[in-house]
Amino acid sequence: MTPASEPATVTSLPIGSDADLAWVRHQVRQFAAELGFGLVQQTKIVTAASELARNTLVHGGGGQAQIHPLHHGPARGLRLLFTDTGPGIRDVELAMTDGYTTGGGLGLGLSGAKRLVDELSVETEPGQGTVVTVVAWVTRAPAVRPGLG
């Protein structure tokens, strides 16, 4: 990835309670709206953030979220990092499978979030913690792609 052309400020938010999750969603929505994300895109990235922040809270035992606004030439985007020092994920591929859960959820958080953003990556070490990074770009004038839903 090319380096950001503008030094963008990073916002860090704690994730320690349900109220913190609400604040993370609120902040992500705010940034997304300011960067020019449309309503559907805003809803998608906020929902992805909600899933990942809740994983940080529930599975990672709490941590923090970072919001990086991205400016690449005319392109605008958001990079979000969800960091915890919890148990880590032993098998990332399995965790990314639809319906896989160790906690009685629907098991759609990670896999679903991946479908809601442009990029999702997981860095994890058993016993050390987990960092999930997502990137979403503002799409200009929603392209009508024939043949695709």
Add this chain to the structure above:
Amino acid sequence: MHVPERAAADSAARELAAFLESRREQIAQRWADAPLFRTVFTVSRDEAVEACKAVVDALSEVASSGRLESVGAPGFGPVREQLGHMAASRSRSGFTPGQIADEAAGLRAVAVELLHGEAQGPPEREAPDVLLALTVLMGTLRLVLMETAVSAGEELIARQQLQLLEVATPVISLWDGIIGVPLIGTLDSARSQVVMESLLQAIVEQRARYAILDITGVPTVDSLVAQHLMKTVAAARLMGAECIVSGIRPAIAQTIVHLGIDLSSVLTRSSLADALAYALARQGIEVFRRADGASPR
């Protein structure tokens, strides 16, 4: 700190303790008229005076232990609860922790005045030290009060959140046997528990056959919210009521599909009006405009 300085500080603290003990009654009588005590202990003036005495006793205990600057000094222990009560009462009256601390600062002047009165005649050499010790001690009292005021504020917020939980989930009767729950805001676990309880209770009380959950006011539907909705629908079904979820906005519908959530077990309608029309139709009731267009008498 030099050893002689420490010795001087210790003796000043001891002297302060002695002063507080001997002037306990006068200080208490005058503090009882200060708003911080007068407006909190309203049963009688004696009640306020007793409360003041307890604080003076705590201060002299802290002074004799020499821990003038320590917010955690054990001497404050016996009055912590009382100070918390005072702070909570003031913050309920709309005072900020800062304003409460200012009121506490006002108590210092009274004590200083009495201390000056003490030093009449030939000015004693230690007097400035004792004055300094008193100032430090009153500053510490102020911090203790501020600390309790802040935690009282947190308690207030928690209480308000709880109230909000209950206030924000009304169950409204839409028609005979049809109830509606307009959900507004974040549907976290605590909130959806309240929703589920009030919904099930209303189903029983109103013998409802249909319950409409309107989520127009829910900004985010993620997998947990969806799960809560599905559980609520399943519980209502067990009670013999059919649930209809309405108000799913286009952006939320797309997001739910991408997330991979299967809501096919849940009956949905795009608007509350559609959901109501559906429930009415199922009861054999049809709503239509009169052919002559006239309004009913």
